[in-house]
Amino acid sequence: MNNTRMTDIAKTAGVSLATVGRALHGGYISDEKKKRIDEAIAELGYIPNMAASGLKSSHSRLIGNLMRFNPNQLYAKIALGIERNLMNSGYSMLALTMYNKDEERAMIDELISRRVDGIILTSMTIVSRAEIEKIRDMGISVVMVERAMDIPYTDSILIDDFGGAYKAVKSLYETGRKRIGFIGEQVKFGNVENDRYRGYEKAVAEDLGCTPSSLVSFTKGYDIEDGYMAAEKLFKISPVPDALFCTSDILAAGAMQYLYKRKIRIPEDVSIIGYDDTISSFLSPKISSVSIDIDRIGSEAAQMIISRLSDSKIPSRKIYTDTILRNRFS
Amino acid sequence: MNNTRMTDIAKTAGVSLATVGRALHGGYISDEKKKRIDEAIAELGYIPNMAASGLKSSHSRLIGNLMRFNPNQLYAKIALGIERNLMNSGYSMLALTMYNKDEERAMIDELISRRVDGIILTSMTIVSRAEIEKIRDMGISVVMVERAMDIPYTDSILIDDFGGAYKAVKSLYETGRKRIGFIGEQVKFGNVENDRYRGYEKAVAEDLGCTPSSLVSFTKGYDIEDGYMAAEKLFKISPVPDALFCTSDILAAGAMQYLYKRKIRIPEDVSIIGYDDTISSFLSPKISSVSIDIDRIGSEAAQMIISRLSDSKIPSRKIYTDTILRNRFS
């Protein structure tokens, strides 16, 4: 290994270890010694050892980011923003992806063993409130993304999925569509799909006074085939829908594969709106999509955790991020 | 903070620090003391401090993964596989994404300051052979992915892009297509596009004896609009192509948006093959795509770096991974 250490540069500069420390982190130091130290650093090529400084200071300048796997790489995209923002503040991100809820505990332990200063938890998990409080009480700041849990001294970022779905469906009515179908995963209590369905339901109810169940097609999963089959089902009824609201771009893409086969044209015959804005601009034609504000979520998560690092007694904060309807007129 | 340390569990178990170390890492220990130590660990909830063990042993069990940003999240997908494989061997991955070549050096320094045991470098970079040798000589193992550079005691994984493109274009001829267009980014020496173009060129040359330049459309970038414009250009000539080979799925998607507008049907009028298999199965219709073997690359990269960790004097290894033509008959 043979890396340059602070003592090495102290020796070449002819000063003490403590003085090198002051040159590095600020403190009383004469211009002359500062210059000699800078020269020695340039000559020997010193790169600090964070393992040592972390051990001594009990600050690793490492933030853990524990995400649930998402087939659209949605959380990976948020992670990119988090990484960027953390880096600008001198922190690094250690990202861990769970494929399975059972992995969560071991991964949290892994992060603790790295002595991360904070943990960002993205999307639903099994870890209980008590466990999160234990982590927090170890001095590790916790920020949760897309996961509602009221825990003192712990922040969360939520996404306004209800409003996103509502806005999307409303916009379809405004452009003259009348029979708007819904394609989305089966609604369970507390999941994201639930909010998206309720947004759809409210918009439809405002226009029609009720939700015609013939226009709603719940899917078993969120694969492309689920979207295809859901569209197939909706286009067997009569009259057929003149618009589709899908709770993910993947489901929308599946629906579009069905429409392509049937030579039903978009947007002439049917309008489509997707969700998450992952692949919507790559489809033929580009479709509108409800976009979660990835950049904002990333930067808020990073900022929240950094601010909590310097003051762990800030009361819990909860941010709702608006969704954006990316209108592509189809 | 107040975390449980080895000395704490030594105290509760009534043994010495060294004995706890033996219980943890193996070594001569009596069943009775082992049992007392296990109980103390369970009671106090000990989680090792990697910063301390890393400082002492100079092994962080951390691997850096420095990737160039890829709009298709291609490297992020490879990273997922690397993370998984490393984790199974007791390592963690610290991933850093470069948006800009100039960031590379600072990021490498960041990894060095974390005292990573190894670094995986993915895709083209500006770091020179000499710099990589310096990293290696610091005791950090280096594995390069999709980046050719012959450096002693350093491994690389390359992707057979020439063969992938060749196979794809050949398959189009085999299904009776005669006028196969090429859409890809401008070829520069040493880039991936270059191999893909040469694969196309060879297949065409074998069939026609030459490459009609009217069928080749180089793009300035790899955005969806680049694909659209390239297709527009190719479909102005006469006779029009009956197939398109695109060097990325995004370019293919752009071309398809043009075809959709013109109501040119796939595969009846034109066949399309994309590359990287990122979004090809989401398009309407699903198209064939040349897939790089993401899983294999991830696991090979992880295995290579782990094996080199235990023996840094293994001669350089170079693996070529085959591409797979995902045939979707369109």
Add this chain to the structure above:
DNA sequence: CTGAAAGCGCTAACAT
């Protein structure tokens, strides 16, 4: 303004 020295939590050599 500068230096000496203690100690973070762990590993491992050495002694018993």
Add this chain to the structure above:
DNA sequence: ATGTTAGCGCTTTCAG
């Protein structure tokens, strides 16, 4: 089979 002890490279208190 077990305990004692010396650092890893750094931060930081305390003296000067």
